[in-house]
Amino acid sequence: MATATASSRGTRGAHPLLRTPSYVLTGGLALLFLAPLVWAAVASVSPQGGTAQTQGWGFGNYVTLANYQAGVWRYVLNSTIVSGLTVLFTLGVSLFGGYAFARFRFPGRNLLFMLTLAILMVPYATLLIPLYVLLNAIGLQNSLVGLALVLTLFQLPFATFMMRISFESVPAELEEAALVDGCGTFGALVRVLMPAVKPGLITVALFAFLAAWNDFIAPLILISSSDKVPLPLAIANMRQQVMGIVDYGATQAGVVVLAVPCVLLFLILQRHYVRGFMSGALKG
Amino acid sequence: MSDVSTSTPAAARSSRPTHAREHPRRRRRSRSLQGWLYATPTAVLVGVFFVLPVLLVLRMSVSDWGLFAGNRGLNAPENFTRVLDDRLLWPAVVFTVKYTVITTVILLAVALGLALIVQESSRWKNLLRTAILVPSALGLASASLLFYALYSQQSGPLNPMLLALGVITESVSFLGTPTSALWSTVFLIVWRFAGFYMLLLMVGLQGISHDVYEAARIDGANRRQIFARITLPLLRPSLALCTILCVTGSLLAFDQFFILTKGGPDNSTLTIVQLIYNMAFAGANDLGRAAALSVFVLIGLVALNAVQFRVLRGRED
Numbered sequence: 291m292a293t294a295t296a297s298s299r300g301t302r303g304a305h306p307l308l309r310t311p312s313y314v315l316t317g318g319l320a321l322l323f324l325a326p327l328v329w330a331a332v333a334s335v336s337p338q339g340g341t342a343q344t345q346g347w348g349f350g351n352y353v354t355l356a357n358y359q360a361g362v363w364r365y366v367l368n369s370t371i372v373s374g375l376t377v378l379f380t381l382g383v384s385l386f387g388g389y390a391f392a393r394f395r396f397p398g399r400n401l402l403f404m405l406t407l408a409i410l411m412v413p414y415a416t417l418l419i420p421l422y423v424l425l426n427a428i429g430l431q432n433s434l435v436g437l438a439l440v441l442t443l444f445q446l447p448f449a450t451f452m453m454r455i456s457f458e459s460v461p462a463e464l465e466e467a468a469l470v471d472g473c474g475t476f477g478a479l480v481r482v483l484m485p486a487v488k489p490g491l492i493t494v495a496l497f498a499f500l501a502a503w504n505d506f507i508a509p510l511i512l513i514s515s516s517d518k519v520p521l522p523l524a525i526a527n528m529r530q531q532v533m534g535i536v537d538y539g540a541t542q543a544g545v546v547v548l549a550v551p552c553v554l555l556f557l558i559l560q561r562h563y564v565r566g567f568m569s570g571a572l573k574g
Numbered sequence: 575m576s577d578v579s580t581s582t583p584a585a586a587r588s589s590r591p592t593h594a595r596e597h598p599r600r601r602r603r604s605r606s607l608q609g610w611l612y613a614t615p616t617a618v619l620v621g622v623f624f625v626l627p628v629l630l631v632l633r634m635s636v637s638d639w640g641l642f643a644g645n646r647g648l649n650a651p652e653n654f655t656r657v658l659d660d661r662l663l664w665p666a667v668v669f670t671v672k673y674t675v676i677t678t679v680i681l682l683a684v685a686l687g688l689a690l691i692v693q694e695s696s697r698w699k700n701l702l703r704t705a706i707l708v709p710s711a712l713g714l715a716s717a718s719l720l721f722y723a724l725y726s727q728q729s730g731p732l733n734p735m736l737l738a739l740g741v742i743t744e745s746v747s748f749l750g751t752p753t754s755a756l757w758s759t760v761f762l763i764v765w766r767f768a769g770f771y772m773l774l775l776m777v778g779l780q781g782i783s784h785d786v787y788e789a790a791r792i793d794g795a796n797r798r799q800i801f802a803r804i805t806l807p808l809l810r811p812s813l814a815l816c817t818i819l820c821v822t823g824s825l826l827a828f829d830q831f832f833i834l835t836k837g838g839p840d841n842s843t844l845t846i847v848q849l850i851y852n853m854a855f856a857g858a859n860d861l862g863r864a865a866a867l868s869v870f871v872l873i874g875l876v877a878l879n880a881v882q883f884r885v886l887r888g889r890e891d
Contacts, residue, residue, distance in 0.1 A: 319691070415851070541719055
């Protein structure tokens with residue numbers, strides 16, 4: 291088993307073509323994946339015909355974006371509210387739900403868990419038609435709260451699963467000690483278990499934020515007034531404003547504004563991001 | 575990652591004798607009540623926003639249900655027959671399936687190649703892995719908007735680049751013809767999702783024991799043989815999971831086509847979900863008919879998932 295030399299071919303069965311010229315290959319590939327984003331960022335501040343920035347470098351496209359209809363801050367605010375609420379709802383529901391599924395036995399437990407996972411089986415888009423009618427009936431159509439609740443629902447299969455396995459990996463003795471010390475189950479949850487499942491909570495929050503911040507079709511169907519739409523929809527609408535002439539500069543600026551929080555969060559929380567995917571894969 | 579494998583089944587919990595000495599039965603009932611209490615938010619959300627809508631879509635599919643008019647009573651088979659008679663339905667089905675097959679094959683091949691490249695940890699490989707994953711942090715809508723500008727003849731860099739390289743002699747429209755629009759979208763999707771599937775396949779690769787490779791090497795197998803006879807077969811469960819996710823996701827494609835092509839040119843890139851959207855909100859304003867098509871899609875996907883799950887299970891045995 292002595293394959294420890296630095297130039298070793300590795301222990302895994304990789305194809306020779308994929309292994310050898312590491313610098314060229316890795317560098318080129320990395321560039322290929324980063325290039326579109328870098329291009330958008332550079333192009334958004336560089337001079338282009340048909341945009342607000344025709345001469346010299348500068349932030350003309352961002353000014354156009356800032357002044358679009360209700361102002362870009364309005365849409366950033368909408369997106370922030372929806373994402374914040376979705377993260378909050380998802381964390382709350384999956385924290386309690388995961389605790390219940392992992393630590394308690396109650397009638398209907400398996401049915402409810404299967405139903406929650408079954409959300410994955412039902413296509414998102416086909417649920418949005420009845421949800422449109424339903425939200426209308428309970429006064430939550432065209433409401434950011436209603437939108438956040440719908441987005442929370444679609445986070446539930448992953449979030450509940452994630453929190454359940456997080457709770458299950460905490461030793462039962464930890465909770466029992468707290469119960470013996472006179473904590474109720476709620477006290478044990480808040481004081482002892484929550485710190486222990488924190489990595490799971492961070493992963494759940496990260497995925498909920500990314501999904502809510504980026505969602506497109508749910509607000510497209512559920513939000514009808516133009517000053518309530520979240521950012522992706524606002525930028526998509528902005529494209530085809532004046533007689534079908536597209537302002538590509540402002541579109542690039544919009545993409546940058548959309549992408550920056552996601553890329554930053556990803557880079558900061560990469561470990562949790564990868565962990566989330568891994569647990570999804572192990573489930574299969 | 576490792577905490578996943580240490581899960582203790584809840585069954586071990588019920589037989590736990592600790593501090594249940596005084597009133598075992600009352601204690602158990604109280605725990606079961608508390609369990610329900612903690613599960614209530616989940617139950618309410620799933621009940622109101624999932625179970626109810628599924629029932630409602632069934633009801634709507636057999637009703638004359640206008641976008642603004644609301645429910646105007648039963649019209650049982652008409653919604654379904656009108657969906658089947660829609661002249662856009664079969665082209666949309668054919669296009670969606672074609673797009674799904676192309677995307678799945680290319681995406682999984684690319685993802686597998688990338689997973690093989692980056693599976694070993696080194697500083698460069700870790701950087702490359704991060705670079706490949708960055709697009710997957712972006713929303714599909716954001717990525718589509720980005721590529722919409724990238725593909726444009728007016729501001730995109732692709733035409734000048736290809737012209738300079740001499741690949742093309744006059745600028746081409748990446749979204750202008752049915753074929754180019756399809757391939758341009760596939761390219762966007764591969765860029766956006768390669769990292770995601772790469773990660774899933776890396777989990778599978780890590781699950782293959784070193785000993786198997788060692789044994790094969792001792793037996794004199796070359797790399798191609800090792801890849802074809804060991805890596806691929808042992809990676810089947812992971813590949814099957816990726817296939818299920820990719821097929822399901824592609825069959826439900828909406829954002830990318832809505833933003834890049836709006837289904838054009840000439841409805842050539844209209845997907846099934848876009849057709850549902852158009853029936854309900856753009857033009858026809860007929861929620862009943864959209865619900866009927868939704869029910870078809872729902873049944874189709876549940877059946878497809880069941881078949882795929884069975885295949886996956888079978889392979890694991």
